[in-house]
Amino acid sequence: MSRQLSVRSFFNKPSNCDGVDKRGEKRGIDAVEDEGQASKTKTDNVQPAAEGQASGKELKREYRVQWEQEFKWLRREDGKMFCDICRKAKMSNGFVRGCTPMQKSALNDHKSSHSHIKASRVVNQSVAMVKHVEKSQVACNEALKIQLKVVLHMANTNTPSHLYPNLIQLLQSAGCPDLNSAHTYTHHETVNQMEEAIAMTISSTIDDRIANSKYVGVIVDETTNITVEEMLITYLTLQHKGEPETVFIGNYVIPSGTAECITTKIKDVLSGRGVAVARVVGLGSDGANVMVGRKAGVAQKMRLNDCPYLVNIHCGAHRTALAARDASKAVR
Numbered sequence: 452m453s454r455q456l457s458v459r460s461f462f463n464k465p466s467n468c469d470g471v472d473k474r475g476e477k478r479g480i481d482a483v484e485d486e487g488q489a490s491k492t493k494t495d496n497v498q499p500a501a502e503g504q505a506s507g508k509e510l511k512r513e514y515r516v517q518w519e520q521e522f523k524w525l526r527r528e529d530g531k532m533f534c535d536i537c538r539k540a541k542m543s544n545g546f547v548r549g550c551t552p553m554q555k556s557a558l559n560d561h562k563s564s565h566s567h568i569k570a571s572r573v574v575n576q577s578v579a580m581v582k583h584v585e586k587s588q589v590a591c592n593e594a595l596k597i598q599l600k601v602v603l604h605m606a607n608t609n610t611p612s613h614l615y616p617n618l619i620q621l622l623q624s625a626g627c628p629d630l631n632s633a634h635t636y637t638h639h640e641t642v643n644q645m646e647e648a649i650a651m652t653i654s655s656t657i658d659d660r661i662a663n664s665k666y667v668g669v670i671v672d673e674t675t676n677i678t679v680e681e682m683l684i685t686y687l688t689l690q691h692k693g694e695p696e697t698v699f700i701g702n703y704v705i706p707s708g709t710a711e712c713i714t715t716k717i718k719d720v721l722s723g724r725g726v727a728v729a730r731v732v733g734l735g736s737d738g739a740n741v742m743v744g745r746k747a748g749v750a751q752k753m754r755l756n757d758c759p760y761l762v763n764i765h766c767g768a769h770r771t772a773l774a775a776r777d778a779s780k781a782v783r
């Protein structure tokens with residue numbers, strides 16, 4: 452009995468690890484074995500303890516790095532032992548709060564504890580779920596790439612959007628690998644949304660260049676769409692790394708072709724792209740009175756109100772077309 456008491460007194464009572472209190476004696480022996488301070492038998496373990504007590508020395512329980520090889524989830528922080536798995540699973544146990552006694556038996560007990568086993572299951576399931584989602588996401592992305600290519604091709608070839616489902620069906624019947632039903636849009640209304648997404652992506656690539664150009668020029672021309680709505684096709688000329696560059700901005704519906712409407716639309720478009728109207732120093736257009744009229748043309752309206760240094764240029768291509776028309780009249 453006296454020997455047993457001396458063993459109990461030798462080991463500090465663990466207080467904050469899973470189930471350590473109940474089996475403190477056993478763990479103490481494990482710890483001594485870990486530290487190579489004791490021989491193989493329990494009886495032999497007792498002897499150095501008694502000697503330690505007798506000499507007033509404390510036997511150090513030190514953390515051993517090699518434990519991390521056996522217990523992959525083990526982490527040491529601020530002199531305490533933690534369990535990565537239980538932390539990830541947000542469990543509540545001694546290895547989440549931090550286990551102080553550096554005993555291998557505490558690690559073994561934690562490994563076989565209900566809490567740790569449950570945490571392992573939770574983490575494994577979440578890892579499997581993440582892998583499944585990632586795999587699904589890759590397949591989804593590949594399917595979307597193909598569908599966006601179809602929509603871009605339709606836009607480039609003026610293909611009506613109601614033919615989109617037919618094109619998708621054609622690709623599916625041809626064995627296109629990623630076009631399975633789970634990730635494939637088949638309704639023709641999707642085409643509009645995809646076109647908008649493509650346009651936004653293309654448009655966003657020139658935003659930086661527009662922002663970095665100190666001055667800009669505007670090139671506009673009136674046109675109509677297939678339903679004969681009046682539209683204003685718009686380009687900007689920029690300075691990019693010392694070189695001039697022309698970028699397409701958009702084709703916008705305008706309520707009418709008056710100078711007032713066109714001027715308002717140009718300002719709206721510039722504002723929408725973050726361009727202050729005062730930065731505009733050039734306006735390229737056809738020679739119509741509504742654009743270049745000296746008193747109330749678009750150029751004059753912009754010059755008077757916002758852009759004092761604006762220079763308007765009658766487009767060379769339009770001039771050439773006029774010259775060709777006049778020449779053909781002369782030939783007749």
Ligand SMILES: [Zn+2]
Nearest residue numbers: 534536537567
């Ligand atoms: Zn754990």
